[in-house]
Amino acid sequence: MTGAMYPNVAAFTVPEFRTSSISGVTPDQLFKTSSLLSAPGQPLEEELTKLYTDNPAAFIYAESNFYTLKKNTRVPEVCILGRSNVGKSSFVNALARRRNDALAFVSSKAGKTRSMNMYGFGPAPTVKELQAQGSKYKDEDIPTHTFHLVDMPGYGHASQEEWGKNIALYLSKRQAVKGAIVLIDAEVGPKDSDFHLLQLLSAAQLKTAIVLTKADKVKKGWEGLYETSKNVWQGICAIEARITDGNWTWEKDIYVTAVGARDTAVARSTVTTARLAVARLAGLVKDERPNVERNTRWSGKMVSFDDLQLAPSTVGGSPKDSHNTGKSARPTSESWKAKASELDEGSRAHACTFYSTVAQRGKSSPKQPTRAELDVILDNFIKTLKTDTPRDQARRVQQERERHPPKIFKTSFKKQEKRRALGLQKQFPEQTIRTRVVLDRRLEIEERRRQALDAREAKSKTLIESEWPAGEDVGSSKDANHTMKVNEFDEAFAASKGLADDKEQERYS
Ligand SMILES: Nc1nc2c(ncn2[C@@H]2O[C@H](COP(=O)(O)OP(=O)(O)OP(=O)(O)O)[C@@H](O)[C@H]2O)c(=O)[nH]1
Numbered sequence: 410m411t412g413a414m415y416p417n418v419a420a421f422t423v424p425e426f427r428t429s430s431i432s433g434v435t436p437d438q439l440f441k442t443s444s445l446l447s448a449p450g451q452p453l454e455e456e457l458t459k460l461y462t463d464n465p466a467a468f469i470y471a472e473s474n475f476y477t478l479k480k481n482t483r484v485p486e487v488c489i490l491g492r493s494n495v496g497k498s499s500f501v502n503a504l505a506r507r508r509n510d511a512l513a514f515v516s517s518k519a520g521k522t523r524s525m526n527m528y529g530f531g532p533a534p535t536v537k538e539l540q541a542q543g544s545k546y547k548d549e550d551i552p553t554h555t556f557h558l559v560d561m562p563g564y565g566h567a568s569q570e571e572w573g574k575n576i577a578l579y580l581s582k583r584q585a586v587k588g589a590i591v592l593i594d595a596e597v598g599p600k601d602s603d604f605h606l607l608q609l610l611s612a613a614q615l616k617t618a619i620v621l622t623k624a625d626k627v628k629k630g631w632e633g634l635y636e637t638s639k640n641v642w643q644g645i646c647a648i649e650a651r652i653t654d655g656n657w658t659w660e661k662d663i664y665v666t667a668v669g670a671r672d673t674a675v676a677r678s679t680v681t682t683a684r685l686a687v688a689r690l691a692g693l694v695k696d697e698r699p700n701v702e703r704n705t706r707w708s709g710k711m712v713s714f715d716d717l718q719l720a721p722s723t724v725g726g727s728p729k730d731s732h733n734t735g736k737s738a739r740p741t742s743e744s745w746k747a748k749a750s751e752l753d754e755g756s757r758a759h760a761c762t763f764y765s766t767v768a769q770r771g772k773s774s775p776k777q778p779t780r781a782e783l784d785v786i787l788d789n790f791i792k793t794l795k796t797d798t799p800r801d802q803a804r805r806v807q808q809e810r811e812r813h814p815p816k817i818f819k820t821s822f823k824k825q826e827k828r829r830a831l832g833l834q835k836q837f838p839e840q841t842i843r844t845r846v847v848l849d850r851r852l853e854i855e856e857r858r859r860q861a862l863d864a865r866e867a868k869s870k871t872l873i874e875s876e877w878p879a880g881e882d883v884g885s886s887k888d889a890n891h892t893m894k895v896n897e898f899d900e901a902f903a904a905s906k907g908l909a910d911d912k913e914q915e916r917y918s
């Protein structure tokens with residue numbers, strides 16, 4: 410990151426072997442050894458900007474249920490996972506260089522995203538590319554982007570048990586998913602639920618990258634980031650030691666980002682790091698780092714003396730050798746079965762999955778984890794998901810209301826009044842009938858009064874016309890007689906009106 414306040418670190422690289430510690434990498438160091446496959450040798454930062462923004466990112470669709478997701482065999486999907494409020498949706502917006510809420514909805518309250526939201530990034534494939542790809546399904550949508558990013562609901566606070574099952578299904582069954590970005594709050598650090606998710610990812614053998622978010626909020630600066638990265642690394646090492654057989658790949662760069670920071674300069678400075686993390690998982694980046702530094706099938710963990718004793722005699726040499734030859738130096742299933750019996754009760758199930766995972770994702774194998782084994786991992790994950798408390802439910806209702814406010818102004822005021830009157834009529838039928846009778850009577854009186862006035866006006870008109878010869882101007886006349894006549898008429902008219910009114914009153918009262 411740039412700026413005096415923030416450490417200039419884009420990632421912490423995990424060493425291939427446990428003899429050395431993790432080390433900070435500056436943005437320059439991180440970017441100079443990589444380039445896009447579509448633009449070899451070109452500056453990565455510029456090419457990544459083009460990739461993410463030339464063809465504007467777009468919302469494709471949202472789905473809550475795994476079984477009703479659209480078919481997709483052509484576009485690689487990268488999913489964004491993490492605890493509620495860690496900054497997943499902000500991450501999507503930042504990649505697309507959109508302001509908050511422009512693409513994905515962001516909220517300071519946990520539990521904003523409640524469905525799997527699919528966003529398209531990168532240029533649309535050409536016709537040639539599409540033809541080359543082909544498709545298994547006729548009803549599959551024609552791709553409009555290079556890859557999809559899937560913004561997921563968060564786990565932990567305000568999440569649902571049901572959602573845990575959907576995540577697990579998505580990670581283990583969706584063929585299009587090529588990688589998972591796990592976001593971890595840099596200040597808060599990894600939680601049990603994060604490690605349970607990582608266990609699921611390792612069981613599903615899904616390529617994984619860890620991205621620390623909200624680095625701008627880390628009070629201890631570089632030390633704080635280092636501490637969090639180390640905790641993540643140690644937790645993953647423990648998972649690897651128990652459940653993988655070396656086929657789970659996790660990026661050895663723990664990326665540092667602050668894409669949703671209020672300070673836009675800070676936010677912008679880490680966007681390239683975030684873009685690189687996603688592009689790598691989508692399979693769009695060529696890395697030119699020396700092989701020993703990059704993570705391959707061999708996780709690079711040190712094998713303890715005990716493990717070595719349990720390892721089959723056919724596997725010789727150092728882990729480094731095995732890495733270079735591409736062969737796994739992992740112990741065989743038999744020796745690990747023995748080892749599993751030494752493990753504590755909780756981890757035994759994980760140890761079982763260690764030797765039963767398949768070599769390649771998607772390929773069926775008799776070694777695939779059994780349903781029961783996956784269920785144990787899943788149960789652990791689901792245990793970390795809180796079911797709704799009444800407070801959570803109230804918050805959800807509130808959020809729903811914010812999203813779909815009641816349509817109070819859709820009907821006109823007149824219609825509302827009429828509806829209310831009808832409601833009242835139903836509620837108080839007796840009063841309504843009496844009110845209606847009185848109202849009808851009043852209207853009747855009003856009508857008669859109006860008719861009487863009209864008749865009187867017509868009568869007075871004829872009176873004036875008979876008194877005054879046609880063509881004479883009443884107003885401009887200087888004749889005293891004429892003036893008197895007008896006054897007399899006024900008085901007579903006023904008297905007749907009063908009488909008439911009295912009579913009317915008598916008639917109708
Ligand atoms: N300071 C800082 N705040 C951030 C950063 N990233 C996200 N935020 C804030 O964190 C809050 C949550 O962000 P979201 O992107 O909605 O988080 P989410 O993980 O999608 O949350 P859910 O959808 O509820 O699971 C918002 O208030 C963001 O502004 C960051 O890098 N730095």
Ligand SMILES: [Mg+2]
Binds near residue numbers: 497498499514560561
């Ligand atoms: Mg969200």
